[in-house]
Amino acid sequence: MRISDNLWVATLLSAAVLPLCSACATVDPRVASSDANMPSLDGDAAIDAYVRKLEKLAEAHPPEPVPLVLPPPMASAPSPASDGSGVADMAMAEDTSGSVVVTGSVTEESITNTQEAGVDEGGIVKRRGDTLVVLRRGRLFSVAIGRDGLVPVDSINAFPPNDDDPSDTWYDEMLIDGDTVIVIGYSYGDNGTEVSRFDLSGDGHLAYRDTHYLTSGDYYSSRNYASRLIGDELLFYTPIDFDSVDWREGLPSVRKRGSDGRLTEAKRNEGTSRIFLPKRYLDSPSFGLETLHTVTSCHLGEAELPCRSTMVLGAWGRDFYFSPGSAWVWVDTSDIWTDGDDDDEEEQTSEAILYRIPLDGSDPSAVGVAGSPVDQFSFRENGGGSIDILVRSEDYGGGMWGGEVSYGDPMLLHLPFGALGNGSKDAAKDRYRKLPPVKGYRFFNRYVGRHLLYASGSYGNEEETPQIYIVPLDHDWVVAMPLPHGITRFDALDSDAVAIGPSGDDALGFSSIALDAKTGAARLANTYLMPDAEEGETRSQALFYRPDAGSAQGADGTLGLPVSRQLRDDFGEFLGDASAIAFLRREDRILSPAGVLESRVAPNDENASDSCQASCVDWYGNARPIFIGDRIFALMGYEIVEGRLDGDAIEEVRRIDFTPQ
Structure with a gap:
């Protein structure tokens, strides 16, 4: 559930380490299984029989006290090596040549960055033709931008009419389909x-x-988005607490709200008479199997919102990622990194499971894995039927704030789809590629083209991050690249990358990094330090890069990012603390300042007069740069400012304030 802003720090720095104990008891439910596909509990009788076994295991293992685990002190990462250890020094990093294959992370219609082309993510602002729609503090607002205008049009409550208590719902994500x-x-x-x-x-x-x-169950995350839109299919990942309710009540269902506010009787989704589980869990149930990890697809074109769900049973911890064809769910519990002898296969059994759930409704598959991804950006599906996943030893479950804390040495797991099956086997050890270690619990990673970038620090001390690492996915070496600032964001600049974060003198650093897909090389093109500034948003959609028309590999373009000049260091960036949108020009991969579009209202000052009734905290932020054609907008709270590039400098053209009265 959501954590108030005066309590979340304690949550960020603590972890509930839940025990997962296996039992030798076996069950013989009515199942369907093969070596290639996971077994499934088919029908209510089979599900009921298995649930009774889980209940007996839970009774035999009462909960243990939950320890408090604090992050270790920040330490420096090892220096880059050039001695054959696999980490390249900056001399290698400077050797860049050839062209880059552009994978593309932003669809033509999108006005916000998305992880995968064609997979739209829920957000706070969307575009339909000449209309912008903004979701903020429990209301929807529409703004007309046609004919070079900027005019507020309409607003409406985001909650249903005649809702007696709208404050019990948090409205965080919006999508548009036609x-x-x-x-x-x-x-x-x-x-x-x-x-x-x-x-x-x-x-x-x-x-x-x-x-x-x-x-x-509550699935919100400080980094990930819960909803996706592919075509006219609305997709969700949702966890369901399987052990806290009668299992029949917990199965995915849809209820419609009537005009009188009453809910219709729950109608179970298609697919809810079948629960998939890895063969190892069928053979040896565990009382730690407490969550139904569910991927639900709803067809938007029909009145009754028909939905289909695929359910896999697992422990509570999760990280998830959507590609155009699959949902991937990594399920783990506490510290599951194996410590056994590398030559002892018996000691290498994993307690984490990776599930692949095809979005076409076909059966899921699974494999045992080790470690934990940090967030959705730890995953990247490849076009050739494989997936890369960056993992650390452990994280804290992937729920709200969970992605902000992780530990351990990173490894890169490469799996072909065929390596997943009925869940009885573990991923082979040679599928894991060891990467240079990092210190610090706040970890950032991003795939850009055929490169992976990562770095780690600690909250409030990110400027102490000594360097970033760049992994060419098609080569067996790694670039260690020192930067004059820390890291709080990686993102794509077309086929290149940008690293952003604070420096020790209260400046916000932007480093342009040139990447070569053919050779795997990477070089630091330049760094711009914006004085007296910090990031005003942590969400991935807060950054936008528009390449210039005709620019090869996006070497020229314009970047926008919400920033704050307050420098309060009070976690405001997690809740939307931007007072301006900063714009940078990039010419021949060199970044330079292009100016800012500033808000005339101090962050959150307008909230006192807007009569907010629901979702009155900007959990998903409140500021975005918006690029549409050759026009540039800055959304900041209830303000939208339009700017125009005059040469390499941005100037204000017009603005509106749509604060509800």
């Missing part, structure tokens, strides 16, 4: 995902259509 606006929230009153649809007219007016509730 003329339908979809608002995603989590309702603590109804204990489920709230999906409301609104009609968006051609002239930008909004009208409420309907609301449905999907069974789920």
